[in-house]
Amino acid sequence: MIGLxxxxxxxxxxxxxxxxxxxxxxxxxxxxxDPADWVRGLDTRCAMYRAADVYGATNRYGxxxxxxxxxxxxxxxxxxxxxxxxxxxxxxxxxxxMSMSMSMSLSLSR
Numbered sequence: 366m367i368g369l370x371x372x373x374x375x376x377x378x379x380x381x382x383x384x385x386x387x388x389x390x391x392x393x394x395x396x397x398x399d400p401a402d403w404v405r406g407l408d409t410r411c412a413m414y415r416a417a418d419v420y421g422a423t424n425r426y427g428x429x430x431x432x433x434x435x436x437x438x439x440x441x442x443x444x445x446x447x448x449x450x451x452x453x454x455x456x457x458x459x460x461x462x463m464s465m466s467m468s469m470s471l472s473l474s475r
Contacts, residue, residue: 386409387404387407387409391404412431412434413428413429413431414428415463416431416434416459416463417429419466420433420437431446431459432446434459435459438459438463440455
């Protein structure tokens, strides 16, 4: 158990299932003898779909690339694009930016 309660990820634009990443985690865990029951209990969210809602879709799939979402959010890409560390760090920063902008929007509308 890694102590997660929620899991956020960035899907490839050609994926139409929001739980695809959770399925990959279950398959990988099973390959290593872990039944991965903990994965099924996670609250999973796709940052790509959320970013498309916030910043607008930029492709024929109705989604937005991580690089485009970062640019529209006004943040610099962290590290090297398409590397695990760079994509993870940029996705985390993008979520933080989207959350802060949502909090500000809610407080301004009151």
